[in-house]
Amino acid sequence: MKDSVIQLILQAGLVVKGVLLILLFFSVASWAIIFFKQRYFSKANKESEQFLRAYRSSRDSKTLFQATRNLMISPIANLFRAVYTDEIQKGKSETKRLLRRYEALESAKLEKYLNFLATTGSTTPFIGLFGTVWGIMNSFTNIGTSGAASLAVVAPGIAEALIATAAGLAAAIPAVIAYNYYLSMARRMIIDMEDFSEELLDFFTKENL
Numbered sequence: 161m162k163d164s165v166i167q168l169i170l171q172a173g174l175v176v177k178g179v180l181l182i183l184l185f186f187s188v189a190s191w192a193i194i195f196f197k198q199r200y201f202s203k204a205n206k207e208s209e210q211f212l213r214a215y216r217s218s219r220d221s222k223t224l225f226q227a228t229r230n231l232m233i234s235p236i237a238n239l240f241r242a243v244y245t246d247e248i249q250k251g252k253s254e255t256k257r258l259l260r261r262y263e264a265l266e267s268a269k270l271e272k273y274l275n276f277l278a279t280t281g282s283t284t285p286f287i288g289l290f291g292t293v294w295g296i297m298n299s300f301t302n303i304g305t306s307g308a309a310s311l312a313v314v315a316p317g318i319a320e321a322l323i324a325t326a327a328g329l330a331a332a333i334p335a336v337i338a339y340n341y342y343l344s345m346a347r348r349m350i351i352d353m354e355d356f357s358e359e360l361l362d363f364f365t366k367e368n369l
Contacts, residue, residue: 287324
């Protein structure tokens, strides 16, 4: 079966091969993002837990800043460090503005590359379908040229064409699953960060009284 699929791909026309190469690019890039985001979210969660332990055990800003120096992925650690190191005079309204600004930056980091997964999930089935339609058109053209409509003439071309649809679905399905999973993780972490920023607002406001 594997050899026959490879043989069909090798025998495919230039357009179908081009479609398969595009789908291969989307698939490889999607899997790279999937593995990257898995490591990223896992490390972000661990770092956030580590920072929260430090925050609960000590409310000294300098000590907390030192604790964040090795926590470069955690959104709440980055939020604390960014506001702490900002040189603007921190009244309550200014601190709130800074928190909202850095929340947006951290949210963008959490959602980075997810749009590519969404694009892969929504477009690759259609790219594969284009390859299929093109391959079937070629099959009917060959029927007209040869004047024969037997299964032996039609089947190889249709099988070759359907590979493009299969490849499109193979690229799209993992991308859609990963997109929904990581988007839910990102939104959960964003909500946690927004909740924690209220604590930080009180923390920095009291510190600057």
